[in-house]
Amino acid sequence: MTPFELAEPKTLKEAVGLLDADDPTVRPIAGGTALMLMMKAGVFRPSKLVSLRAIKExxxxxxxxxxxxxxxxxxxxxxxxxxxxxxxxxxxxxxxxxxxxxxxxxxxxxxxxxxxxxxxxxxxxxxxxxxxxxxxxxxxxxxxxxxxxxxxxxxxxxxxxxxxxxxxxxPAQDGRRAAYLKCTTRAVHDWPALGVAVSVAADGKAIKNASIVISAATETPMRMSAAEKAASGATDDAALRRAGDAAAAEAELISDGQGSAAYKKELVRVYVARALRAALGAA
Ligand SMILES: Cc1cc2nc3c(=O)[nH]c(=O)nc-3n(C[C@H](O)[C@H](O)[C@H](O)COP(=O)(O)OP(=O)(O)OC[C@H]3O[C@@H](n4cnc5c(N)ncnc54)[C@H](O)[C@@H]3O)c2cc1C
Structure with a gap:
């Protein structure tokens, strides 16, 4: 690792003042779990780290x-x-x-x-x-x-x-029920090939509206609006499967070490329906 300056401000205002809008080698550091790995691998060489650890607020x-x-x-x-x-x-x-x-x-x-x-x-x-x-x-x-x-x-x-x-x-969840499922294709603690988070407003098993988000298989976490539309008003398992189909059709998936885009499409289809079922069964 190359030498760098470490600043340890005590307030949020002070910390912001130590950052530099034009210099990407000046970075905040919190737990350091991600940043230290990047530094050890040589992909990030800071000139200054602004530690957030001493900021009580x-x-x-x-x-x-x-x-x-x-x-x-x-x-x-x-x-x-x-x-x-x-x-x-x-x-x-x-x-x-x-x-x-x-x-x-x-x-x-x-x-x-x-x-x-x-x-x-x-x-x-x-x-x-x-x-x-x-x-x-x-x-x-x-x-x-x-x-x-x-x-x-x-x-x-x-x-x-x-x-x-x-x-x-x-925000307050007002009785909404939520679930998060992820599929890891190798060891259970490995990075997932797919993450699916859903939150539903439901009357018993009838979904009034749903938020459906997928991650890991996409460049950024994404809401699946066609799947949300398909899930809205769902009263039976066939409708939950249709929401899974809609998500598989709309998701823009990436291939990586966790699996091909084609494989992840099938994961999306299955896991979106599964996550909706899990949310309906959640307390
Ligand atoms: C062995 C290992 C396994 C992991 N497994 C998982 C896993 O299964 N699931 C998962 O979700 N994550 C996993 N992670 C990732 C882990 O969640 C992240 O490393 C961690 O959340 C980063 O938090 P940090 O406080 O350590 O951030 P840091 O390493 O300190 O910083 C990370 C980035 O965030 C910036 N930053 C930090 N705080 C702020 C802030 N307040 N404002 C603006 N920018 C900020 C930093 O500048 C840096 O760019 C794993 C990490 C490791 C090392």
């Missing part, structure tokens, strides 16, 4: 006006064990238990899990299905971005180089 989990608000440097393990999170959106708790291992979850943070923008990651599709948004702090103030609009491409976000994710907000 970014670590709370609270319910504000019925919405779950999570500070960006909250470790994933804290999110996983939070009673407030489990009560508000139990699908987050369930998804986190499948995210890597406890050593990674102890260190990796919510902000890093969103800003890293690897399409194989577990939280983005879940948070998009739940209608979550992030509050982003820049030099001239804060702005709010739906998680659905955060990803610009493969490992790319819409964040400016001098902006930081400050918090995540998950």
């Amino acid at each position: 970014l670590t709370s989990i609270e319910i504000v006006k019925g919405e779950l608000t999570v500070g960006a440097t909250t470790p994933l393990a804290v999110l996983e064990h939070s009673e407030a999170v489990r009560m508000h959106a139990p699908v987050i708790t369930r998804a986190l238990r499948t995210l890597s291992n406890i050593r990674v979850r102890n260190v990796a943070t919510v902000g890093g899990a969103l800003a890293h923008a690897d399409p194989h990651m577990d939280l983005p599709p879940v948070l998009i299905a739940l209608g979550a948004r992030v509050v982003v702090q820049g030099r001239s103030g804060a702005r709010t971005i739906p998680v659905a609009d955060l990803f610009a491409g493969y490992f790319e976000t819409v964040l400016a180089k001098d902006e930081l994710i400050a918090s995540l907000i998950v």
Whole structure:
């Protein structure tokens, strides 16, 4: 590794001030689980890292006006064990238990899990299905971005180089039921070939409306609007299968080490229907 400067600001404002809109070698570092791997592999050589670890204002989990608000440097393990999170959106708790291992979850943070923008990651599709948004702090103030609009491409976000994710907000779910399924084609802890997150408003087994998001098989996590339309008003299993067919037809899939695009198309068909069934059966 080449030498670099490490800054350890105590406030969000100070941290934003240390970033540089024009210099991609100046980067924030939170848990460091992704960034350190990139540095060790030599694909990222920073001139300065701005550590977010000493910023106390970014670590709370609270319910504000019925919405779950999570500070960006909250470790994933804290999110996983939070009673407030489990009560508000139990699908987050369930998804986190499948995210890597406890050593990674102890260190990796919510902000890093969103800003890293690897399409194989577990939280983005879940948070998009739940209608979550992030509050982003820049030099001239804060702005709010739906998680659905955060990803610009493969490992790319819409964040400016001098902006930081400050918090995540998950709105009240008002009785919606959600599920997240992923298909790993090799070892269970390997990166998935496909992730599917769904959230449904339903009356018993009859779906009023659904959010359906796929990830890992696509460049960025994506909502499947034709599948959502097909799922809306579904009252039987045949309709759930039709939603799976619609998702398979509309998804723009990539081939990679986890499988070919043709193979993933069949996974989408099966897993979207399966995730809808799981959500209908969820508490
Ligand atoms: C062995 C291993 C297995 C893994 N398995 C999984 C898995 O199964 N599922 C899964 O979803 N993920 C998995 N991951 C990825 C892991 O979730 C990410 O590495 C982690 O979430 C990144 O968080 P971090 O706090 O460590 O980020 P860092 O490594 O510190 O930063 C990552 C990126 O985000 C930026 N960043 C960090 N915080 C902010 C912020 N607040 N605002 C703006 N930019 C910010 C950094 O500049 C950097 O570009 C795995 C990682 C490892 C090392």
